[in-house]
Amino acid sequence: MVKLNALESPVKYVRLLWRVLNGKRRWYAQLVNEGLPYQKPHNYVSDGLVGLDLNINNIAFVGDNHADLLPFALKVPSFQNEITALQKKMQRSQRVNNPDNFEPNFKARKGRKTVVKKGKVKKGKAQWKKSRNYLKAASKKRELERRKTAYAKTQNRRVVQVFVGKNLTS
Numbered sequence: 001m002v003k004l005n006a007l008e009s010p011v012k013y014v015r016l017l018w019r020v021l022n023g024k025r026r027w028y029a030q031l032v033n034e035g036l037p038y039q040k041p042h043n044y045v046s047d048g049l050v051g052l053d054l055n056i057n058n059i060a061f062v063g064d065n066h067a068d069l070l071p072f073a074l075k076v077p078s079f080q081n082e083i084t085a086l087q088k089k090m091q092r093s094q095r096v097n098n099p100d101n102f103e104p105n106f107k108a109r110k111g112r113k114t115v116v117k118k119g120k121v122k123k124g125k126a127q128w129k130k131s132r133n134y135l136k137a138a139s140k141k142r143e144l145e146r147r148k149t150a151y152a153k154t155q156n157r158r159v160v161q162v163f164v165g166k167n168l169t170s
Contacts, residue, residue, distance in 0.1 A: 005038035023139045059159060073155040079144040086141040093134040101126040
């Protein structure tokens with residue numbers, strides 16, 4: 001029914017979009033049609049005001065017939081350990097490949113033969129060299145963050161479906 005409605009309405013314009021999924025660029029054609037979108041009968045919400053309060057951990061909503069408190073994006077994988085490890089790897093790579101872009105603040109640690117380089121990033125327009133390993137790590141980090149965001153979005157859409165179902169039954 002949704003596809004039939006989309007095919008019957010005239011096309012307004014077509015967008016060409018690309019997304020990076022698993023390190024590969026994927027292209028999509030997105031049709032934008034004229035008119036109102038099709039609304040499934042089971043998703044129809046009756047007329048009235050609904051108030052939402054988005055918190056860090058939950059969503060509070062108040063409608064004409066019902067009020068409730070729902071969890072916000074349950075069990076979202078944070079990938080924090082993997083992201084932190086990738087950030088450290090990227091930082092080390094930047095410091096090795098661009099020693100001129102950091103302030104010279106050398107500190108020797110006791111018990112070590114090597115000198116540890118530390119220091120703030122120099123101000124100004126510096127050229128940054130990015131190695132192949134840096135670009136791979138950055139790509140992995142972006143993919144983990146994309147997966148985390150996509151999972152949270154899916155969970156929040158489920159919360160909305162629960163809300164619509166509760167609003168219809170009461």
